[in-house]
Amino acid sequence: MTEYERSRAMPALPEHVFDQAANLGQLEGWLPDELHVHSENAPAVTVHEDRTDQDTPALLRPRPDQMRLEWGTRHDGGYTGYLQVAGLDSGASEVTVHLSFLDDEHDPGEKAALQALDRSLERLEEQVRLRVENAGG
Template sequence: MTEYERARTMQALPEQVFEQVGDVARLDAWLPADLHVQEEELPAVTVHEDRTGEDASALFRAEADQQRVEWGTRENGSYAGWLQVSGIGSGASEVTIHLSFFEKSHDPGEAVVHTALDRSLERLEEQVRSTANGRDGSR
């Protein structure tokens, strides 16, 4: 098994961040650009990967009381992940994302995963910021 983890501090309340990550309809806004999630009957989802053209049956659970989402493949159990939002005071949050690859053949490698995680956290921060700006009217 191979595991990867990245974290990022965001200037937003944990509830604002979780509002973005816990909503299946908003996942495409911050996930890697080549992944697309289609909601079925939750927790069931289908993940389409542009690079391979394949669809994978997956699970997605959002636990608002814990400010945590978890996901993973349904049928073959080759991949799982979680994202945790934690308040760190002064209106800021730390967002930690963790991936586990249970089969070596599904692990794209450290450089690829770290780049994808960093970019996803950047995109999430941009999404949270743009949503917050839309709420308060500032730009």
């Protein structure tokens, strides 16, 4: 099993960050560009990966009481992951994204995985910043 993790501070309350991250209609705004999530009957989703041109049945479960979003493949156990939001004393948040690849078929490699996690966190922070600015104005 191979695991990757990245964290990033975000300038918003944890509830705002989690609401943005868990919004099914806006997942593609922060997920890696090559992943496309199609909601079938939540928590069941299909993830299309451009790199392999494959559709993978998956589960996506928001856990608002824990400010956690969990996902993974539905049938083969190829990968799992989560996004966890934690509050900071300053009123900001820290977001951690963790991926576990149980087989090599789904693992894009360390460099690609870490770059995708960093870019996803940047994109999520941008979405959160826009939401907070629009709510205040």
